[in-house]
Amino acid sequence: MHCQDYARSHALAGAGLPMIEPGMPDPAGTGLTRRSVMLRSLGLGMAVYGASALGGVDQVEAAINDALGEHKVLVSVFVDGGWDALSVLAPFGNDHRHEARLAELRPGLAASVARDGANVFAADPSLSWHPAAAGLRDLWNDPVLGVAVAPAIGYSSPNYSHFTSRHFWEVGALEVSGTTGWMGRYLDRVGRADVPIQGVTMGGSLSPSLATSNVPVAAVYDIDAYRYDYRGASGRVAAAATAELRALAAKASGDTQRDQARLVTGASFRLVDDMSAAATTAPTSVTSYPADSSHFIDSLKDTARLLGTRVSGAALPIRCVALRAHGGYDTHSAQEPAFSTNLRITTQGIKAFWADLTARGQQDRVAMLVWSEFGRRPAENGSAGCDHGAAGSAFVIGPSVRQGLIGEFPGLVTHGAAGAGLMRDGNLRATSDFRGLYAALLEQWLGTDADGIVPGAGNRPGAGAFIRPRLF
Amino acid sequence: MTPAKTRSRRKKKLPVCTKKDLRTKKSKRRKCRVVKPKPKPTVPAVPPKPSPTGPVAAPPVTTPTPDAFPTAPAAEPTDGLRIYRGPFGVEQAQRMLFRAGFGPRPGQAEALAAMGLRSAVDALLSPGPVRLDGPPPTGPFLVGGALAPGDRYGHLHLDLLDRQVRSTDQLGERMVLVLHDWFAVSESATDRRLMPVHLELLRRAWRGSFRDLLLAVTQDPAMLQFLDSTSNRQGAPNENYARELMELYGLGADRGAYTEDDVREMARALTGFRNDYSDQLGPHNFRYDPSRHDPGVKTIFAGTPHERTGRLSWQDAVHAVVDHPLHASFVVLKTWSYFIPTQPTPETQRQLEALYRSGGERLEPLLEAILLHPDLHAGPAMVKPPVVFAAGMLRALGQGITTDAWVGLLASAGQHLGFPPNVAGWNDRAWLNTSTHSARWAIVAEALRSRLATAAAYRGQTEAPSDAVEAALSFWGRPAVSVDHAAALRRVSQETWSPRAVGDTYGSLENFLAHRQNALRQLVGAAPDFQVS
Incomplete structure (x- = not known):
C-alpha cells in the first residue's frame, strides 16, 4: 500500500x-x-x-x-536543566520561619523574588509565585482551568546527575537501563503501527519519554517546513522515487540500525501527509503569545494547530506531545536575570497556549504536565547560582484537572530537627513521587491501567504502591 | 598495533616508559622510550576525480570483488585481541572510512582495500604530514576570504566541516568530533572567542595520554568558563565541573564510582581558577590563583582502596579520576561506542582496558584495536552521524564548502557543531527521527544543487535505464547499495520510461532524462541504506 x-x-x-x-x-x-x-x-x-x-x-x-482521532491528549513540557523550585514558588508568605531560613540559605538569591502580596500562592500562603511565573499564577486563577501543583516532587534516594535523574523521569522508573519512555509504553499499549503522529515531539530530537518499542512516533521542528522537495525532478520520476523509498522503508533487512533507518524513512513520509494537512488547513494562532523569539513559543503554536487540524472532520490521532520549555535552567552561576527571562517566556507561553486551545475549542481533551529533572540546592553557591538539588516542582494543567496541591511544601528546617524539610545533604525532601503522578495521569486522564507502564504501580491501593494524587 | 608487536619491531635499548615516567616532564624523565606506533604508510592521496556532471560521462566502474584484495597477513594478536580476518574489499573499506573518518573520496575505498586491513589501519593512524586537500571554502559568508570561527556565528561549524571534508588526517578529525562530543563545550555557555583554541587543543592532544588531555581540558579557558570553574573558589565552591569531570569525562554515572560527597570534595580540590573580564576582550587572562584555592584537607573516594586525602590540588583531582579503577573501563566503553554499535564482550573489554593502561592511557592503541576488530567489519551497520553523512557527500562529490546553509541544515539534522545540545554532548544512539530525516533529505538536495543534471547536457542524447542508474551511483562515488535499494533504483529508471509520459509531462526527452537523473541521485542519497555504514 x-x-x-x-x-x-x-x-x-x-x-x-x-x-x-x-x-x-x-x-x-x-x-x-x-x-x-x-x-x-x-x-x-x-x-x-x-x-x-x-x-x-x-x-x-x-x-x-477515538474513532475520530479525538483522543485525550497529554502534553508534556520538560524544563531542561533542573529548575529552581524554590524560586518558582518561593517560601515567602505567611510563615516567617521559611523566610528566615531562606535568607540564611540564600543571602543573595532570595532578594530576586519580589515580596509581592499579590503573588501569594492561595493553596499554601507560605509560598509566593515568582514574578516571572505570573503565567502559571494566572492559570491558577483562571476559573475554567484547573492547576495541580507539586511543590516538592521527586523520588527516594535522589540522583543529582541531570542525565540520570532526567532519565528516571523519562522512563518512569528508577532504572538506569530503561530504554522506553513512560509515554512510549502507553503508546505501545494503545497506539498503532502506522500512525507516527500519535506521539509527537515538537523539536528536532525525539523526547526519550516518547521512546516506544513497537509503534512509530514522530518529531517535527516546524510543521510548515516539514517537506520533501526534489531538486531538478518532478512529475512521474519524483513520484516513483518517493514510492520506492516508501516501499523500501517497509522492508526489513535484519540489521538493527539499517532497519531503524528504514522505519524512520517510512514514518517520515507518513508524517508529511499530516503536516501538510495541518499547514494548509489549520489557521495560525489568533491569540497572543509572547513576542520573544523562542522555539518553545513556536512549538506551542504548532501544537495548538495540530490539535485543531481536521481532515474530513477527523482530528490528527495525537495522544502524546512532548515539548521543551524555553531556555536552560542549570543555573550554577548568575541565576538572575536569565532565570526570570526563561521562566517568564515559558509560563507566559503556556498561558497563551491554553487561550489558543480554548479559542480552537480543543481544550477539553488536553491535559499538560510541566516537569523538570530536579530542583536546585536550597543553599546558594558562591557564584550567585545554586547547584543540583533534589525535590523540584511540577504542574498539571487542564480544564479537567482538580485544582490543589500534590504533596505539601516540606519547609526548610535543617536535617535532624523536628519537621525537617531538608535532607542530610541539605537538599529539599520530596513530598510526592513522580511515578505516582504518572500513574494518576495514566489512570485518571488517559484511562489506562498504570500497571505495566509504571513499574511498581501494580499493587494498588496502598501496600508499597506509589501514592496517586487525585488529579481529575 | 599491539604493544608487543611494536616492541618487536623496535630497538630494545631502553625500557618502556611507565605511567609514572609519562607523568614526569620530559626533561626530568628517566631514560626511557615512549611507545608510539611506528610511522606507517599514509593513505594514498587520490586526486578528487571530477565527478560526471553529465550523466553520460560516467565511466564504467567495475566494483572489485572482495576476493580481488586478499588481506595481508595480519599481525598475531599477542594480547589476545581478535583481529578481523574476513574479506577486506571496497565495501569493508567504505565502512571503515565512514566509521574512522568522513567517508571515501572517489577511488579511496578501492585504494584502501588494495592495501589490506592492517596497512589500511596503519595509514589511518599515521596520516603523515596533514594537508587540507580540495577546494577551500568560498562564498559571501567568508570574512576577508576566510572563515572566522572565533568570531562569527556558525563559522566554527563550517571550519570543522571543512576540515572533515578536506583533511588528510581523517581519523584525527573524527577524534576531534568524538572529543567535541565527549567534552561538549558549547558556544551557548562559552565565549565564542575561546572555542577555536579549545578545538585545537583536542586536535593536538588526543594522541597523547588521556591523563594529559584531561589536565589540559581542565585548565582550558573554554572549559573553565563553560562549567563555572572560574567561579569555584575557596569558601564558595561550585560543583559544576567536579561533577562532570567524574560523571561525563572520566568515570561515568551510575556505576558506583563516586558519591555526592566526592563531588563536593572534588569541587574543593578544583578551586582556584579565575579570569578577568572586559567588554572589549570578553573573558580573558584565565589563570590559577593560589589565593582562591581551598588549601584545606580534602578526601576523595573516602573509604575505598583508592581513597585520596590531603591538601589536594586540582591536578590531584584529575589524577584521582584517571587512577580510579573504573576509569579504564569507562574510557574503553565510551571510545568503543563511537565506532561499533554493539557492546564488546567482557573478554574484549578486559583486554582493551589492559591495553589502555599498558599503553600509557592513550586512546590511539584502543583505536587501533577497535579498527582491526571483527565487530567493526563483520558486525551490524551504524547510523552515520549527521556531519559524517554531509561531509561524506561532499567528499564523494569532490566539493568544498560553498554555502553557510550547512549550519542550519546540520542543526536541523541534529548536529550543530559548537553547540552540543547539553553538557553530555549529542545522543549518539538517536540520530534518526522524522525531523532529522527530513533534514537529511534537504542535505542531499543541497549537495545536489550545484551539480544538477540539466536538459541541456542531454541534448541530442539518450540514456538507457540501466545507464541512468549507473550514472547516479557513480555520481555518489559508487556507494555500496543493498539488493533492495538497487532494485528500487532500477524500477524508477525503467518504469518511468514511457514515450507518452515523456511527451506529456516533460515536453522533451532530454528534459525527462535530466529529471530522472536528479530523482535517481536523490534516491541514492536519501535512501535508508545510505544513512548507515
Whole structure:
C-alpha cells in the first residue's frame, strides 16, 4: 500500500469502522451530524439503547472520539536543566520561619523574588509565585482551568546527575537501563503501527519519554517546513522515487540500525501527509503569545494547530506531545536575570497556549504536565547560582484537572530537627513521587491501567504502591 | 598495533616508559622510550576525480570483488585481541572510512582495500604530514576570504566541516568530533572567542595520554568558563565541573564510582581558577590563583582502596579520576561506542582496558584495536552521524564548502557543531527521527544543487535505464547499495520510461532524462541504506 493512501480515515478503519474517504461531505439534507453518521456506522443507529448495552453513553462517546482521532491528549513540557523550585514558588508568605531560613540559605538569591502580596500562592500562603511565573499564577486563577501543583516532587534516594535523574523521569522508573519512555509504553499499549503522529515531539530530537518499542512516533521542528522537495525532478520520476523509498522503508533487512533507518524513512513520509494537512488547513494562532523569539513559543503554536487540524472532520490521532520549555535552567552561576527571562517566556507561553486551545475549542481533551529533572540546592553557591538539588516542582494543567496541591511544601528546617524539610545533604525532601503522578495521569486522564507502564504501580491501593494524587 | 608487536619491531635499548615516567616532564624523565606506533604508510592521496556532471560521462566502474584484495597477513594478536580476518574489499573499506573518518573520496575505498586491513589501519593512524586537500571554502559568508570561527556565528561549524571534508588526517578529525562530543563545550555557555583554541587543543592532544588531555581540558579557558570553574573558589565552591569531570569525562554515572560527597570534595580540590573580564576582550587572562584555592584537607573516594586525602590540588583531582579503577573501563566503553554499535564482550573489554593502561592511557592503541576488530567489519551497520553523512557527500562529490546553509541544515539534522545540545554532548544512539530525516533529505538536495543534471547536457542524447542508474551511483562515488535499494533504483529508471509520459509531462526527452537523473541521485542519497555504514 502506498502511503499516500494514509489519511485520517485510517484511524477510523483501524477502529473497525468503515472507511470515511477524505473529502467526503457530511450527508446532505439528512440532518445527521457527523457523529450520528459515525454512530450508524458503528452499528449503533439506536445509540441511546445501544449505549447502555455497551456500558454507558460516556464510553460510546469516548469510542467515537477515538474513532475520530479525538483522543485525550497529554502534553508534556520538560524544563531542561533542573529548575529552581524554590524560586518558582518561593517560601515567602505567611510563615516567617521559611523566610528566615531562606535568607540564611540564600543571602543573595532570595532578594530576586519580589515580596509581592499579590503573588501569594492561595493553596499554601507560605509560598509566593515568582514574578516571572505570573503565567502559571494566572492559570491558577483562571476559573475554567484547573492547576495541580507539586511543590516538592521527586523520588527516594535522589540522583543529582541531570542525565540520570532526567532519565528516571523519562522512563518512569528508577532504572538506569530503561530504554522506553513512560509515554512510549502507553503508546505501545494503545497506539498503532502506522500512525507516527500519535506521539509527537515538537523539536528536532525525539523526547526519550516518547521512546516506544513497537509503534512509530514522530518529531517535527516546524510543521510548515516539514517537506520533501526534489531538486531538478518532478512529475512521474519524483513520484516513483518517493514510492520506492516508501516501499523500501517497509522492508526489513535484519540489521538493527539499517532497519531503524528504514522505519524512520517510512514514518517520515507518513508524517508529511499530516503536516501538510495541518499547514494548509489549520489557521495560525489568533491569540497572543509572547513576542520573544523562542522555539518553545513556536512549538506551542504548532501544537495548538495540530490539535485543531481536521481532515474530513477527523482530528490528527495525537495522544502524546512532548515539548521543551524555553531556555536552560542549570543555573550554577548568575541565576538572575536569565532565570526570570526563561521562566517568564515559558509560563507566559503556556498561558497563551491554553487561550489558543480554548479559542480552537480543543481544550477539553488536553491535559499538560510541566516537569523538570530536579530542583536546585536550597543553599546558594558562591557564584550567585545554586547547584543540583533534589525535590523540584511540577504542574498539571487542564480544564479537567482538580485544582490543589500534590504533596505539601516540606519547609526548610535543617536535617535532624523536628519537621525537617531538608535532607542530610541539605537538599529539599520530596513530598510526592513522580511515578505516582504518572500513574494518576495514566489512570485518571488517559484511562489506562498504570500497571505495566509504571513499574511498581501494580499493587494498588496502598501496600508499597506509589501514592496517586487525585488529579481529575 | 599491539604493544608487543611494536616492541618487536623496535630497538630494545631502553625500557618502556611507565605511567609514572609519562607523568614526569620530559626533561626530568628517566631514560626511557615512549611507545608510539611506528610511522606507517599514509593513505594514498587520490586526486578528487571530477565527478560526471553529465550523466553520460560516467565511466564504467567495475566494483572489485572482495576476493580481488586478499588481506595481508595480519599481525598475531599477542594480547589476545581478535583481529578481523574476513574479506577486506571496497565495501569493508567504505565502512571503515565512514566509521574512522568522513567517508571515501572517489577511488579511496578501492585504494584502501588494495592495501589490506592492517596497512589500511596503519595509514589511518599515521596520516603523515596533514594537508587540507580540495577546494577551500568560498562564498559571501567568508570574512576577508576566510572563515572566522572565533568570531562569527556558525563559522566554527563550517571550519570543522571543512576540515572533515578536506583533511588528510581523517581519523584525527573524527577524534576531534568524538572529543567535541565527549567534552561538549558549547558556544551557548562559552565565549565564542575561546572555542577555536579549545578545538585545537583536542586536535593536538588526543594522541597523547588521556591523563594529559584531561589536565589540559581542565585548565582550558573554554572549559573553565563553560562549567563555572572560574567561579569555584575557596569558601564558595561550585560543583559544576567536579561533577562532570567524574560523571561525563572520566568515570561515568551510575556505576558506583563516586558519591555526592566526592563531588563536593572534588569541587574543593578544583578551586582556584579565575579570569578577568572586559567588554572589549570578553573573558580573558584565565589563570590559577593560589589565593582562591581551598588549601584545606580534602578526601576523595573516602573509604575505598583508592581513597585520596590531603591538601589536594586540582591536578590531584584529575589524577584521582584517571587512577580510579573504573576509569579504564569507562574510557574503553565510551571510545568503543563511537565506532561499533554493539557492546564488546567482557573478554574484549578486559583486554582493551589492559591495553589502555599498558599503553600509557592513550586512546590511539584502543583505536587501533577497535579498527582491526571483527565487530567493526563483520558486525551490524551504524547510523552515520549527521556531519559524517554531509561531509561524506561532499567528499564523494569532490566539493568544498560553498554555502553557510550547512549550519542550519546540520542543526536541523541534529548536529550543530559548537553547540552540543547539553553538557553530555549529542545522543549518539538517536540520530534518526522524522525531523532529522527530513533534514537529511534537504542535505542531499543541497549537495545536489550545484551539480544538477540539466536538459541541456542531454541534448541530442539518450540514456538507457540501466545507464541512468549507473550514472547516479557513480555520481555518489559508487556507494555500496543493498539488493533492495538497487532494485528500487532500477524500477524508477525503467518504469518511468514511457514515450507518452515523456511527451506529456516533460515536453522533451532530454528534459525527462535530466529529471530522472536528479530523482535517481536523490534516491541514492536519501535512501535508508545510505544513512548507515
